[in-house]
């Protein structure tokens with residue numbers, strides 16, 4: 001079977017605007033968004049008025065910094081402040097297409113637009129092509145990932161197997177029988193599939209037919225990428241986004257950073273002041289998404305990175321985000337899910353036997369592992385705890401019960417011991 005060319009081509013003209021056109025494009029999109037959001041979103045109006053920012057003041061991209069940043073964590077509280085998700089939405093909830101819920105809890109609205117989450121260009125850049133058969137291993141339940149990544153594949157003319165996570169043997173079986181060409185999921189789950197496949201005696205290059213993989217939700221080390229690309233003989237590219245805004249950036253064939261989406265304006269800001277930093281400096285990723293339904297303006301993601309404006313050999317002219325070098329706060333992204341200490345605390349509060357707890361995150365072999373330590377003298381409600389934990393946090397931890405006084409006196413709720421090469 002001859003392979004498709006997955007290395008060439010650009011999907012949208014907006015990806016190749018020259019510098020002048022791009023400035024104008026951003027300015028126009030932002031001006032329109034600010035006007036609309038101020039008019040129809042109660043929360044935006046409140047926020048602009050409080051900061052004495054009038055939309056007329058927005059003349060150049062530089063003026064955006066006068067709008068206070070919105071921390072992702074604030075969404076939890078803002079959304080509970082009244083109808084239309086606390087006035088963040090510009091239309092009624094009943095007019096939407098879907099409403100998801102991700103940990104926080106934060107509601108993630110989805111409107112009817114064809115490329116609502118903005119991943120289509122990114123999937124094309126990653127190498128997905130018409131006629132691909134793609135297995136999506138992200139969760140379809142409540143959180144948006146599964147359905148979010150179906151959208152670009154539908155737009156590109158690919159068939160999707162909505163596999164969701166887990167059932168590894170069945171997943172391998174489907175891949176083999178249907179000659180699946182594309183994988184969408186976390187890199188660590190693909191590694192898990194590789195390990196299970198090898199244990200079953202499969203030759204990953206001959207018995208399976210994967211040619212392209214899109215991964216996100218976890219840090220991808222080059223070592224992990226090389227290993228998986230070799231094992232399956234495929235091209236692996238990653239994307240970066242959140243459940244609130246969808247696509248923020250995506251890699252092209254040249255894998256030298258994440259091209260910023262045409263639907264986003266990204267600033268790198270000082271995490272405390274929200275003031276944009278100089279080119280190349282590391283700071284918090286602050287994103288304004290061109291989304292009139294749910295206008296998140298200057299949303300601070302909590303992820304740290306930098307922007308690279310040098311040209312890319314692929315021809316796309318959008319600036320690129322570098323590596324995500326860390327998180328601003330203690331919130332950790334584990335197996336693609338944000339884990340908030342206060343949410344873990346809520347789970348623990350239902351078990352009076354638990355005196356103290358701590359989460360430890362490691363990544364042996366590049367795969368995230370979460371261990372939950374609890375201090376208790378006699379604890380018999382393990383199953384109940386794991387069930388509740390999974391329901392709330394969406395991840396199943398390894399549970400370790402230790403005697404009171406075992407954990408050090410001063411502990412961080414989430415101890416991130418992951419190492420990236």
Ligand SMILES: [Zn+2]
Nearest residue numbers: 252312314316
């Ligand atoms: Zn490129």
